Amino acid sequence: MYEKPHMTVTNCIMAAEDYFPITYKVNVIEDVMKIGFFVWATVGLALIIALILVYSSTVRELKNAKHIRDNIFVSDKVNTPAVYGVIKPRIIFPSSITDKYVILHERAHIKRQDNLLRIIAVTVACIHWFNPLVWLFLKLYISDSELACDEVVIAKLPRSEHKEYALTLLRHTESRTVYASPFGGAGVKTRIEHILSYKKLSLLSVISFIILTVFTAYFLLTNSGG
Numbered sequence: 103m104y105e106k107p108h109m110t111v112t113n114c115i116m117a118a119e120d121y122f123p124i125t126y127k128v129n130v131i132e133d134v135m136k137i138g139f140f141v142w143a144t145v146g147l148a149l150i151i152a153l154i155l156v157y158s159s160t161v162r163e164l165k166n167a168k169h170i171r172d173n174i175f176v177s178d179k180v181n182t183p184a185v186y187g188v189i190k191p192r193i194i195f196p197s198s199i200t201d202k203y204v205i206l207h208e209r210a211h212i213k214r215q216d217n218l219l220r221i222i223a224v225t226v227a228c229i230h231w232f233n234p235l236v237w238l239f240l241k242l243y244i245s246d247s248e249l250a251c252d253e254v255v256i257a258k259l260p261r262s263e264h265k266e267y268a269l270t271l272l273r274h275t276e277s278r279t280v281y282a283s284p285f286g287g288a289g290v291k292t293r294i295e296h297i298l299s300y301k302k303l304s305l306l307s308v309i310s311f312i313i314l315t316v317f318t319a320y321f322l323l324t325n326s327g328g
Contacts, residue, residue, distance in 0.1 A: 149228035167194055182274045185211045188218045203270045210251035268294045
């Protein structure tokens, strides 16, 4: 019968099951990674499923919204004007009273494809749910999209109507909807300050900015190998 040779190697850290032949136990790090992957996939999938269920429920509730004109509808299921849908987006008001400033804002959302981009952003956040920075970036993105649409609208309005646009914003409550683009969205105070302080760039400012951009690009490209 074969006897194991005597060896001076000790198994004090219990990393091996036996001395000869050496057969190591299951790698602890590998087990941790497998558990971590399972937790990540489970939570991420649960968040995405919840998002789909909420979106589907909202679509069913707004299916019977009353048509007013063009792509403008009214429904008592919403509490603030917003754009719903991606392929055929609809502007839905909570009452039959529409507002031209709200319509201009929501049409800016439609032109920018904000609902589609918002769904993509939320899906990415669900996949990277463990990273707190992702949720911060999502919040900032939603706020920036509202500011961008405000700027599109006030750039077309005369200065005398900027205050009325800001007052219209105040009359609408905030919405926490993640899959729609509401008029009274995130950061109302910041948006009002931005609206009231907005100034169009002068022709000189635009030309100066273009020259600076071209000069910077040329400088970086010509010195990239230096």
